[in-house]
Amino acid sequence: MEELRNPIILTSVGLYMVLCIAVGIWALRRTKSSHDFFMAGRNLGVIVTAFAVFSTTLSGFGFVGGPGLVYRMGMSSIWMVVIAVLGFSVTNFLHGKKLRLLSELGDSKSLPDVVFLRYNNNYTRVLIAIAIILGVFGYLATQILAMSVVLKDILNETELFAELTLGTSMIFSCSILVFYSVTGGIIASVYTDLIQGGVMIVAAILIFFTVMYTFDGGITEMNQVIQSDDPAAIGPWGTLGMIGCMSWVLMFGLGGSGQPHVITKLMMNKKVSDVKHILPISILGYLFSGLLWIGIGLVMRALVVSGRHPELAGADEAASQFLQHYAHPVLAGIVFAGLFAAIMSTADAFLNIGTAAVMHDIPKAIGKTIKNELQWARITTVIITIIAAFFAVWASNNGDLVALLGAFGWGTFAAAIVPVVTLGFNWRRGTAIAANVSIVVSLLMNFIVKIGKISIPYGIDVGALSMLVALFLFITISFFTREDKLESDVEEVLQM
């Protein structure tokens, strides 16, 4: 069976990509307007929305970066998984109703559309769109880079593609992504999310069982091995320490409600009351998938410190090394397909919100209406992918730029969007001027701290600090500025 490892992995990844193309072709016939392209006609069922929410949240980070962090720091990053139950609850309590109602009331096609409806201010709409575009390029470029590197590594193991370059691998993987994102828009995106979520859950559960039996004494022996080397690593705060971990709790628990690629999914469900079912299903999906994150990271740390496995060349190799040496070839195939699923489900969501921001929100804010929005949305999707791919290649050759890209990730979205959307949609007194100031300050703060390499004590997350400052400014300025005049029906919905 071992000699078939690479063919099995290639077949699994190939089958998964064929499925994505098939979904793209199927979704093409269901995408008749720009409303379908961006909002799936606000017609998604419970399971599809729930899977789209959790698989979009997880991204490639959960399959590569997550296990790598656990290997490197012990239990610290597991807080990002542990906080999921409360984090998803916060997102649903704050967005499941108001965001969904406002988006239907305004027949909105994007998050900035709903922000405009709430604040009645074009500057707020533009600023949110700009924050989304900055985040999209940063996030999308890193997802494209991860996708291309993984595909190149898999193909390089075969004789036929042993010399395949990163550029060729990028062209191939982006072509699949662009194909289904362009043909079927968000419909293709969410239905591929359904497949992607399913693959992730199966892969994670199987991996966790493999992890449990890697040591004869199971999880207890694995943890004792880690503890005997360094008690802090298996303690609740890992090596990062308590304050750093709790800042991640804030960042992922509250910051999750500010991720536009995730919360826009809550604008697409058919019935408002579906959110009560979406919440538990998305939590379960995320928790099962999180088992891979926890399991691989800990077991690789235990294997290395016990001398049963040589030290890894880099922490991010934890997942691939485990799959190569300890997982059954079929399981390795499923997990590699799951890895592509995780990366692509996030990348397609970013493509969609980025396209909406460029092609719909900014023109609308400056008073322009684009004719034949659907056709232009498709063209814009291709252009954004090409720019992001070039950006990814450039970033991979430039360390500073990688840091810059990182600055506009999860933390930037959280700091810019949580005050304006999460709080503002649930607190009528929040004003447009406060929203605009908090967005600008949060973007600048993230950028300056990251680029200036300013050290924050105790490992406090930059995004968490920016989010707190932005929240403070939003509430303070709102208290001292005059309440905005809103349409009467918007007022009524905000009270519901």
Place this chain on the structure above:
Amino acid sequence: MKTIHYLYALICVFLLIILFLFFTSTPANVTGQPHPRFDTMLSGGDSLSTKSNTHILGYLFGLCTVLTLCVFLILGAIRKNSLGAIRPWLLLSSLVYMIVYTLTFLSDTHYIKTNHTHFFNGWPMPTAWMIFGMWSAPVLFVCIYVFKFRDWILPLEDEERFYDLVAERKKRQNK
């Protein structure tokens, strides 16, 4: 005081704690140090628990985090400027979560003092509190949302009124 005032006060306290942390002497390697044998790993540095001031500040920082999340959640449950019947259940769930967090913290302090010997279900005690307690305690919030959605989150009459508003808006736009 309204919920937003509690949130505002909490954020102010949070920022003050962070400001204070900027000016306290940081324990050596508090965010980890290079592992003595493996370059790709970190090992734990001085724990916050070794110094009384950082020990308390660490606890307060975590408590503020937990409280902020709970207050946000409560804010999301307000309808027509009131929490109504959901209030005691949300407060109770928040209290349970804070207690579990406190027990995790206390268990970690004990873990460091007693040479790390107690295990529960394969995990050291404080980690078991984190895995089984912190992970599962917010299920109470999920239950409230799922089972009392029509009573406390979006009653049927609110939904019907909403669809009236949508119809009125469409009518206005078509004129």
